[in-house]
Amino acid sequence: METRGKLRDRKYNSARQFLPIAALIGLLIMGMALLAACGGDETETADTAVETEATSAGATDETTEASENAESVDAVQVGLLEPLSGPFADNGKMARLGTEMAVEEINANGGIKSLGGAKIELVIKDTGAAAPAQVANQLQSMIEQNDLSAVIGAWASSYTLAASTVAEQAGVPMVTESFADDITGRGYKYIFKIPASAELMGEEAVAKVLELAEEVGYEITTAAVVADNTSAATVSANAAADRLVARGVDVPVREFFTPGLTEGNSLAIKVLATDPQLIFVQGALSDMALLQNAFKEQGYEGPVLGAGSGFVVHDYGKTVGEAANGAFSSAGWNWDMPGEAAKNFAEQFVAKNPEFDFPGQEAGEDYAAMYIIAQALENAGSADPQAVRDALAEIDITEGPATILASGKVSFDETGMLEDTLPVIIQWQDGKPYTVAPESIASRDPIALGQ
Amino acid sequence: MDMLLQVLVSSVLLAAVYFLLSLGLNIILGVLDIVNFAHGAMLIVGAYATYYLYEYTGLSPWLLVFVDMIVVGGLGAILYLGYLQFTVNSPLVRMFALIGFSSVVVSSILVISGSDFRTVHLDYGTVDILGLPVRVSQIVAFGVALILGGATLFLLNYTKVGKAIRAVVDDRVSLWICGVNDKRLSLLAFTVGTALAGAAGGVLATYVTFGPDSGLSFAIIAFAVVILGGLGDLVGGALASLVVALVLTSVTVYWSSALTNTALFILVLLVLLVRPRGILGRGRV
CATH class of the missing domain: 3.40.50.2300 (Response regulator)
Structure with a gap:
């Protein structure tokens, strides 16, 4: 009983000691709220580079x-x-x-x-x-x-x-x-x-890859679709799969993973078991880096296709490394x-x-x-x-x-x-995305993979 | 058959890394009764340390794994001396402190290094094992994990300090009576535990693309391994790593990658129900 009493006393003590600090924190919060009310988005505006006086x-x-x-x-x-x-x-x-x-x-x-x-x-x-x-x-x-x-x-x-x-x-x-x-x-x-339109971009990207494959005599009969299970990626992956199926390409694997992969090998084993000649990948940059490198290591040399998002991030080439070379994607705009x-x-x-x-x-x-x-x-x-x-x-x-x-x-x-508008189709070559289609705005010829 | 072989090889290689991931967590939990909620943050600090040291010094990332141990172990020692040693009897406070510490670490990395994903580009090519292409760096990671895991097991079982640390787990009071300074042992155990987390982070950095908050997914795996293997049971942990790696890989390959975490948690639940002391039944409850 005695110890319990002591403990309680100590608690009260510490609470009392804590009081000034709590008051200070409270004051700070109130002060901040007040500032926010007066200034609106002042902090946000202030740190823009706009030179208004x-x-x-x-x-x-x-x-x-x-x-x-x-x-x-x-x-x-x-x-x-x-x-x-x-x-x-x-x-x-x-x-x-x-x-x-x-x-x-x-x-x-x-x-x-x-x-x-x-x-x-x-x-x-x-x-x-x-x-x-x-x-x-x-x-x-x-x-x-x-x-x-x-x-x-x-x-x-x-x-x-x-x-x-x-x-x-x-x-x-x-x-x-x-x-x-x-x-x-x-x-x-x-x-x-x-x-x-996203529809147009997806259509054009698939068309371009298939056309290029035909040109170089690389037959695409089977494709795999891998995307994370966020809504944006799922929608574009399913649309790509449907487009491929509509063009007579078999898509036996549609794999949707939870973002934040800890390794890419097991997914690569599953996807490559169907022996695809084209892989559609969509997801966050870190996941794509793991996956694309795993595909490459397990011997996949065919083209990779994406739909914007991670594929148009500036760091894509750097992060994914060599496996990024030759990846196709649609984009809203490109620097060239x-x-x-x-x-x-x-x-x-x-x-x-x-x-x-x-x-x-x-x-x-x-x-x-x-x-x-x-x-x-x-x-x-x-x-x-x-x-x-x-x-x-x-x-x-x-x-x-x-x-x-x-x-x-x-x-x-x-x-x-x-x-x-034109659907911009890009391909990563030498660490940069180049516009490869449509022809009116293309700056480089696409490189063919998997021959 | 070919696919099965691929799954097996891939799982064995992964298991070593998972074992290393869980090692630090396991020691800290077993010896100190501290559920290290900052484990994910410690892993990521190790990964970033490797990234930056590799960028600026160009040393081999495998050497840097040992530097990571010093960096993260030092961080752990500061954390223990500065805060955790005062919270021995209040696990709840400790839990919140560690969660808080982990968000401080993650936010600091975000401020210092930005949200960009980082990779340590290592390309040693691939070799064929049983006719399957396996990354050389993955084999080295396997080796490093085995060496560190083996060294830890040896130190704990065959040295005086190691035995004393294990004795803390078994009976802290008897240890006091024997005149052993359990506070210093606790500090040592926490430092070693965090250092191992740093090493695991360094190994992760060599094959994973990571950002400031990537630690969580790996910490989840580490927690699963520790629970399956039995709290504080390192040999059980080694076995559990293999089980976890096999389950995660085969669920992905034969079923769906979206179900990996579900499978992992069901496995943990089952083991808790049937063998609460871990696979070997030697862990603590």
């Missing part, structure tokens, strides 16, 4: 004022909602670099002239590895706490599908780099999509697009970010997206999201930085799809 809070007020009587705006806010941490961080970071580069250029060239030289201010938010519903909430709070004229995001198709509903309800135009066809298939008025604008962008991007030897897919897409939005602001002569949306729907760009896209020009159809 106005503080975030000040800018917010002025923007509100300005959208009422146009012409004399100091700053126009554009949102960027991307996965900057978590499994898609590499992609999100590319998106951020591209967008920031466009903003810097636009502001340095005198901002939005029809708004009296208004500067663009980027409001950046990290989706992290959140669930799609949370991403919708994140966009909701971004819209509530700022005066966004438009928003760019949110990389993963599932994120964009959820977030675009919020954008639609709030009446804020959203430009996306996501692939999924559902995004523009719902009759939404405020969504604008840059890459070609034809035209002066694309060449300039690629050169300047590398000069500015020497850690990369070429700009990734998202960098190009969102660099163009930012320029498209800037042009819409210019045309609208207003920072009002409704006016920007209308200007986006009418937009017709045939020159300038926005033409780095595969289509070489920019206009949207009534669903919000970019018109005349």
Whole structure:
């Protein structure tokens, strides 16, 4: 009994000792909450490379004022909602670099002239590895706490599908780099999509690989499909399998694994037991590295095909190593697009970010997206999201930085799809992805494997 | 038949690595009664240590495995001296502390090294074993795992310190009576345990592409091996590694890779029901 009493006393003691610390922590939390309430996304805005002199809070007020009587705006806010941490961080970071580069250029060239030289201010938010519903909430709070004229995001198709509903309800135009066809298939008025339709890309990629195989006399009768069991990968893997089956290729193995593989050999044993001449792989970079190396070690020399995602991450070549060479994938954009604008962008991007030897897919897409939005602001002569949306729907760009896209020009159809888009098919050669199809934009001939 | 042979060879090679993965966890659990929830983080620190040391010094990753042991063992010693030794009687506090420590480690790696996946590119080619292509680096990993595992078993069974450490498991109070400083032994056991985790991380780095939070999937395997083998039973652990490797590989090959974790947990549940003291029945409850 005595010890128990003592123990209790000691507990009280330690609790009392802990009190000041607890109070301090409480105070800190309250302080932080207060700051957040005052500043809105201040921290997020502050660390963008935008050179606006106005503080975030000040800018917010002025923007509100300005959208009422146009012409004399100091700053126009554009949102960027991307996965900057978590499994898609590499992609999100590319998106951020591209967008920031466009903003810097636009502001340095005198901002939005029809708004009296208004500067663009980027409001950046990290989706992290959140669930799609949370991403919708994140966009909701971004819209509530700022005066966004438009928003760019949110990389993963599932994120964009959820977030675009919020954008639609709030009446804020959203430009996306996501692939999924559902995004523009719902009759939404405020969504604008840059890459070609996922359907088209998948079709084209399979067609290209089969065509190449035929050319070099490599017979593809059996293929294997391996993907992780996340929704995005499952959908593209099943679509690829169906396309292959439709073209008379037998697909005996459709394997869906849980992401975070600890070894690749057992899957390789299973897949290679069916003796495939083509393997479709889709998943996170770490898993693909394990799998592709295991395939190679167990003697597979045929082509590997993917659908965006990990295959267009800048580090793919470095991480997967030699087994990456010759891998095909579809992409929304590639750094070797034809035209002066694309060449300039690629050169300047590398000069500015020497850690990369070429700009990734998202960098190009969102660099163009930012320029498209800037042009819409210019045309609208207003920072009002409704006016920007209308200007986006009418937009017709045939020159300038926005033409780095595969289509070489920019206009949207009534669903919000970019018109005349081309499915970009890339192949990794010597550590870089090169566009190998369609012919009008190809920069290299595909290398054939498995002969 | 060919496929069966592939499964067997692949499993045996994997089993050695799994044994190494579980070794540190097993010692810490057996001697100190500490469920090391930071095991995954320790593995990953070892992997990153190999990655960076290899980048900057170009030393052989197999040599670096021993450097990893010093790095991660040192981290473990600091953690034990700075915190864990004060929590002997409060396992719950310890558990949360270790979970917290592990997220601090993972976040620090994220801040320092970013979320990029890392690989140590080792290409020694492949050799044929029983007519099957096997990576040379995998065979070296197998060898390193066997050497470290064997050395640990030898030290624990045939040296005085090792016997004392085993005695801590059996009866801490009698050890006090004999005048043995169990605190120093505990520190030693924790340091050795974390050092082995570091070594396992170093071996992993040579064949796996990893990111800051990749430790978890390997820690799960290590936990399964320890439970199957019996808590604190290292020989049982060796046997359990083989069982786990065989189950994981054959479930993937003959059934579905999505079911590997399910199979693993069912196996653990069954063993807990039927043989709670592990396969050999010599572990603790």
